[in-house]
Amino acid sequence: MTEPLVAFRGITKSFGNNVILDEIDLDIYPGEAVAIIGPSGTGKSTALRIIAGLTPPDSGEVYINGKKRLGVAEDQTEALGIGMVFQQAALFDSLTVGENVGFLLYQHSNLKPRHIRDLVRERLEMVGLPDIFDRYPAELSGGMRKRVSFARAVMANPERPEDRPELLLYDEPTAGLDPIASTVIEDLVRELQQINGGSYIMVTHQDSTIRRTADRVVFLYHGKVQWQGKVHEVDTTDNPMVRQFFSSSIDGPIQVTG
Numbered sequence: 001m002t003e004p005l006v007a008f009r010g011i012t013k014s015f016g017n018n019v020i021l022d023e024i025d026l027d028i029y030p031g032e033a034v035a036i037i038g039p040s041g042t043g044k045s046t047a048l049r050i051i052a053g054l055t056p057p058d059s060g061e062v063y064i065n066g067k068k069r070l071g072v073a074e075d076q077t078e079a080l081g082i083g084m085v086f087q088q089a090a091l092f093d094s095l096t097v098g099e100n101v102g103f104l105l106y107q108h109s110n111l112k113p114r115h116i117r118d119l120v121r122e123r124l125e126m127v128g129l130p131d132i133f134d135r136y137p138a139e140l141s142g143g144m145r146k147r148v149s150f151a152r153a154v155m156a157n158p159e160r161p162e163d164r165p166e167l168l169l170y171d172e173p174t175a176g177l178d179p180i181a182s183t184v185i186e187d188l189v190r191e192l193q194q195i196n197g198g199s200y201i202m203v204t205h206q207d208s209t210i211r212r213t214a215d216r217v218v219f220l221y222h223g224k225v226q227w228q229g230k231v232h233e234v235d236t237t238d239n240p241m242v243r244q245f246f247s248s249s250i251d252g253p254i255q256v257t258g
């Protein structure tokens with residue numbers, strides 16, 4: 001049987017008296033596209049941060065490619081590259097869009113500026129913003145800035161293909177985008193997977209993003225994985241939480257808070 005890329009065994013995480021993740025078991029396999037969904041505050045971002053090795057769990061074990069992780073990711077060299085695409089990736093205001101997207105390559109590669117410029121232009125075209133290389137972030141709308149952040153987050157160094165992450169973690173990359181801009185990002189997520197052949201985990205609230213980017217869906221609520229299944233099964237499952245979530249109903253087992 002294939003070894004999972006990431007396995008959670010009995011992962012528990014609390015903040016103060018709030019148990020956010022309560023003995024969670026979860027497996028992510030090579031090549032999978034998984035959406036972690038659930039109501040606000042159920043620990044989806046926390047789960048991503050634990051997978052990324054940014055936050056240690058209180059108890060339980062995380063296995064990366066079958067190897068137990070001790071502490072956080074920085075403490076050890078991992079056999080698996082994990083990249084994170086944050087919801088609010090801040091851009092440098094004093095740099096142009098092109099300099100932002102190419103930032104890591106300008107700083108840490110031996111590529112010629114002209115080559116970096118071409119790579120940046122390619123990425124900007126991919127996110128549907130071909131003509132903004134020389135603009136500044138302050139001149140862009142929030143949605144445009146987000147697409148620029150996305151382009152920067154998925155910028156790879158062609159000199160070092162081995163650095164390309166095997167697992168990408170997306171934390172609400174389409175939140176706040178209009179439907180068309182969301183589609184651009186959703187297509188890009190899939191396109192990148194086809195190019196890189198990697199796996200990803202998507203945290204999102206958006207119906208279109210779940211349907212267009214996930215093969216498998218994991219539903220978190222009250223500290224537990226309440227349901228998991230193929231993406232098309234979200235429409236046929238009898239699970240009352242999944243049904244309530246996708247029908248946007250306030251009546252059901254999920255309590256609306258806040």
Ligand SMILES: Nc1ncnc2c1ncn2[C@@H]1O[C@H](COP(=O)(O)OP(=O)(O)OP(=O)(O)O)[C@@H](O)[C@H]1O
Binds near residue numbers: 015038040044046047
């Ligand atoms: N560093 C922290 N310190 C204290 N509480 C935290 C911390 N990080 C998260 N929390 C709390 O843990 C809970 C889960 O947060 P998390 O961001 O993982 O949820 P989420 O499911 O991603 O929510 P959303 O869908 O709203 O983004 C929330 O109640 C949050 O306030």
